[in-house]
Amino acid sequence: xxKKRGPIRLKRYIGCFLIILFxxxxxxxxxxxxxxxxxxxxxxxxxxxxxxxxxxxxxxPGMGQIYNRKYWKVPIIWxxxxxLGYFINFNNEVYTTYKRAYSDIxxxxxxxxxxxxxxxxxxxxxxxxxxxxxxxxxxAKDNWRRNRDLVIISTVVFYAANIIDASVDGNFxxxxxxDDLTVNWAPGPILCMDKxxxxxxxxxxx
Numbered sequence: 246x247x248k249k250r251g252p253i254r255l256k257r258y259i260g261c262f263l264i265i266l267f268x269x270x271x272x273x274x275x276x277x278x279x280x281x282x283x284x285x286x287x288x289x290x291x292x293x294x295x296x297x298x299x300x301x302x303x304x305x306p307g308m309g310q311i312y313n314r315k316y317w318k319v320p321i322i323w324x325x326x327x328x329l330g331y332f333i334n335f336n337n338e339v340y341t342t343y344k345r346a347y348s349d350i351x352x353x354x355x356x357x358x359x360x361x362x363x364x365x366x367x368x369x370x371x372x373x374x375x376x377x378x379x380x381x382x383x384x385a386k387d388n389w390r391r392n393r394d395l396v397i398i399s400t401v402v403f404y405a406a407n408i409i410d411a412s413v414d415g416n417f418x419x420x421x422x423x424d425d426l427t428v429n430w431a432p433g434p435i436l437c438m439d440k441x442x443x444x445x446x447x448x449x450x451x
Contacts, residue, residue, distance in 0.1 A: 295412045306404060343385045
């Protein structure tokens with residue numbers, strides 16, 4: 246009897262050992278895969294930095310959008326800065342012209358008469374209308390300077406919007422917009438004026 250029980254117990258021990266070994270090995274492999282997946286996810290999250298995108302756009306407008314792979318925004322940004330730069334230069338040139346003309350007309354120096362080159366009605370060059378011409382030149386000078394300053398302010402705002410846009414796109418870089426976005430209309434009860442009426446319900450699934 247003792248000789249028969251020995252092999253049976255030995256087989257049971259071996260079976261239990263194999264089950265324990267398989268179980269522990271499986272859990273270990275599962276934990277390693279889970280750890281690797283979580284590490285990969287963290288690396289992917291750290292890989293794209295909204296802060297870096299904002300810095301790129303601050304250094305060179307449009308560079309952050311390239312970093313965010315929003316290539317279609319780059320021509321808009323560069324075109325916007327080119328347009329604003331053109332109007333800054335245009336308004337500044339006209340302002341400089343009227344500023345010089347105003348300075349020449351109030352200094353009473355006969356050798357400084359750049360205001361005569363302006364496209365102005367010759368009647369204003371008469372002596373009795375000199376004060377009126379002087380005031381008009383002053384108003385024109387201030388108006389063109391105001392226009393130039395407004396375009397400069399608009400450029401600063403556009404520059405800041407370029408940085409904010411890059412930062413926002415960087416934050417939503419990993420945002421997943423799935424295909425499971427549906428809108429379902431169905432009849433249903435609606436509470437109105439303490440009364441239940443039949444109406445339509447809209448359900449959005451995403």
